[in-house]
Amino acid sequence: MEHELIIQSLNKISAEGAYFLNNINLALPRGSRLSVLGPSGSGKTTLLRMIAGLDAPDSGDIRFNGASILNLPPHKRNFGMMFQDYALFPHLNVFANIAFGLKMKGMPKQEQIPIVEQMLALTNLEGFENRKIDELSGGERQRVALARTLAPGPRLLMLDEPLSALDRVLRKHLLDQLTQILSRLHITTIFVTHDHEEAFAAGSQIILMNRGCIVQSGTPKDLTQHPVNDWVRQFMG
Numbered sequence: 001m002e003h004e005l006i007i008q009s010l011n012k013i014s015a016e017g018a019y020f021l022n023n024i025n026l027a028l029p030r031g032s033r034l035s036v037l038g039p040s041g042s043g044k045t046t047l048l049r050m051i052a053g054l055d056a057p058d059s060g061d062i063r064f065n066g067a068s069i070l071n072l073p074p075h076k077r078n079f080g081m082m083f084q085d086y087a088l089f090p091h092l093n094v095f096a097n098i099a100f101g102l103k104m105k106g107m108p109k110q111e112q113i114p115i116v117e118q119m120l121a122l123t124n125l126e127g128f129e130n131r132k133i134d135e136l137s138g139g140e141r142q143r144v145a146l147a148r149t150l151a152p153g154p155r156l157l158m159l160d161e162p163l164s165a166l167d168r169v170l171r172k173h174l175l176d177q178l179t180q181i182l183s184r185l186h187i188t189t190i191f192v193t194h195d196h197e198e199a200f201a202a203g204s205q206i207i208l209m210n211r212g213c214i215v216q217s218g219t220p221k222d223l224t225q226h227p228v229n230d231w232v233r234q235f236m237g
């Protein structure tokens with residue numbers, strides 16, 4: 001099996017000597033979907049930020065397609081990260097939000113148009129290009145954020161708690177919508193959540209984190225049927 005993303009012995013230590021990330025090891029095949037599950041403060045966002053290049057580890061390596069990427073700045077990694085609060089631009093319309101990364105790359109408007117149209121179709125947002133962000137529902141905003149993240153054609157997609165900003169009642173429906181969109185893509189995806197049902201729906205492999213460590217990794221079935229300790233059993237409910 002060919003591994004696209006490999007993380008080796010990754011550590012991030014606070015000034016006081018506490019571990020934010022403690023010996024993280026991970027290997028993802030191309031096109032796979034991983035869920036990173038864990039309670040608040042377990043290090044999930046810290047791990048994504050290291051992969052994205054927004055933060056540097058104290059030791060260990062992150063490799064992509066066989067080469068270390070630690071010295072590459074975020075924009076050269078060509079990874080897409082969707083943040084918990086979506087970080088959309090409220091003063092720009094849907095088109096401009098989705099085209100943002102393309103514009104930053106210096107792509108002419110004529111070339112942006114077909115890509116944005118393709119992203120609108122993928123996320124079921126056809127006809128929304130001139131809408132303002134504050135006229136959209138939470139679920140529509142989430143899909144604009146996903147379309148914006150995907151437009152530049154990232155090599156890796158990372159979603160940090162993509163449903164947590166949404167109404168609890170709608171979450172199940174929006175999770176279905178989101179996993180349907182993800183299954184149409186052939187891009188390696190890391191889905192971060194504190195909710196095990198979300199994790200199981202979004203990823204075929206799960207890593208469960210606590211206090212900066214991977215406590216258990218495996219399939220949803222491994223975690224529910226063969227928890228490695230009482231903490232895992234309790235966390236899984």
Ligand SMILES: Nc1ncnc2c1ncn2[C@@H]1O[C@H](COP(=O)(O)OP(=O)(O)O)[C@@H](O)[C@H]1O
Nearest residue numbers: 014020038039040041042043044045046047055
């Ligand atoms: N650069 C940093 N400076 C200070 N604290 C940090 C830093 N990076 C991570 N942390 C701490 O590491 C812990 C894990 O945080 P985080 O990765 O945001 O957890 P999660 O996303 O799982 O809720 C938290 O206690 C957080 O405050």
Ligand SMILES: [Mg+2]
Nearest residue numbers: 044045046160
């Ligand atoms: Mg987080």
